[in-house]
Amino acid sequence: MFALVDCNNFYASCQRVFEPHLIGKPVVILSNNDGCVIARSNEAKAIGIPMGAPAFEFKKLFETHNVFVYSSNYALYGDMSSRVMNILTTFSPDIEVYSIDEAFLKFNGFDLFNLEDYGKTIQKTVTKNTGIPISVGFAPTKALAKVANKIAKKFPERTKSVYVIDTEEKRIKALKWTKIEEVWGIGRKHAKRLQAAQVFNAYQFTQLSDEWVRKQMAVVGLRLKHELEGKPTLDLETAKSKKMIATTRSFEKSLIKLETISERVSTFTASCSEKLRRQNSHCTMIMVFVQTNYFRKDQPQYSRSIVINTDFPTNSTIELNHYAQIGLKALFKEGYHYKKAGVIVMGLTPNDQTQLSLFNTSNPKHQPLMSVVDKLNKCYGKNKIKFGNQSLGRQWKMKQEKLSKSYTTRVDEVVVVCC
DSSP states (O other), X not given: XXXXXXXXXXXXXXXXXXXXXXXXXXXXXXXXXXXXXXXXXXXXXXHTOOTTOBTTTTHHHHHHTTOEEEEOOHHHHHHHHHHHHXXXXXXXXXXXXXXXXXXXXXXXXXXXXXXXXXXXXXXXXXXXXXXXXXXXXEEXXXXXXXXXXXXXXXXXXXXXXXXXXXXXXXXXXXXHHSBGGGSTTOOHXXXXXXXXXXXXBHHHHHTSOHHHHHHHHHHHHHHHHHHHTTOOOOOOOOOXXXXXXXXXEEEEEEEOOHHHHHHHHHHHHHHHHHHHHHTTEXXXXXXXXXXXXXXXXXXOOOEEEEEEEEEEEEOOHHHHHHHXXXXXXHHOOTTXXXXXXXXXXXXXXXXXXXXXXXXXXXXXXXXXXXXXXXXXXXXXXXXXXXXXTSXXXXXXXXXXXXXXXXXXXXXXXXXXXXX
């Protein structure tokens, strides 16, 4: 059996752990630079605030309904996620951390256990030790565990936030309840194609022939169909090195000068390079992109990206920034107000498996230099050591006007209890 453990309204729940007056109140979390809504409490959803809502357009609605608005505090969310995942490992050694607020657990040898009671123990333990409410769904496959979790979350009073699909009757009933567009792994295009074929729920999807599904949705769709039929085809995945690494940011305000955007691209490249070295990888391609603010209809719009092949595998900040600047100069156009830029490194290979070049190679002096820079930044704080093309006089920060304290990651911001 598999279980999917999902933290309920995770970002909002993290805020409520340390600010209990938010319980029962509408809460929304904004994206980087306070751009749009990326998380909502159930109360905020009931008001009608959609996911991705631009903050400036819904400002009056926030004020009218006394919505509590917070900037993203990823340091807090990441630490609370680690606490939840560490607790889950005590219930099963087989775990796959699927996202910051979700994890799959596999239960081999639990045939004599009452999984519903075991799930309630998991739920109570996590909530008591972290303050984060969770839902638990058990089923014979990962796809069905997703469905079971959705039922547990949708009907918390009836299920006590735990639901087990352990019979054929329960499986069929759950699939008939699940809309086809809400099935894990079925995107918008596939949902429209299936609805056109008169398939409106997950059970109807399982009644299609294997040949039709394979032809229309390839082998991935066929695996999903078998999963929903109760035939395990997906196992837990082990942590793997990333296939690409990205650093993208919206600017605090629109930028129009090449020199200013160049500094931002240099900083993004330094971040990607450090992440490359952390996972012991090199890259062979780098993508740079820029875009204007598409919410500003009164301004001309421009968006473009470019991919540059490096002459050799490298993870040197100096060498990668050289290619990034070439790409930026090819993209940049005068007369636009740029709101976002990013750097993505691709073609990643492990350090011990890089393809050598006969004529061009990475400067061997850079490797020990990068190692020293990483150690100093880790010891004395992020970005203490910078490169010359980064801003030395200003510590760039995102627009986070409603940022809460980092209650668990900064000593000077921990909760103070007066007795």
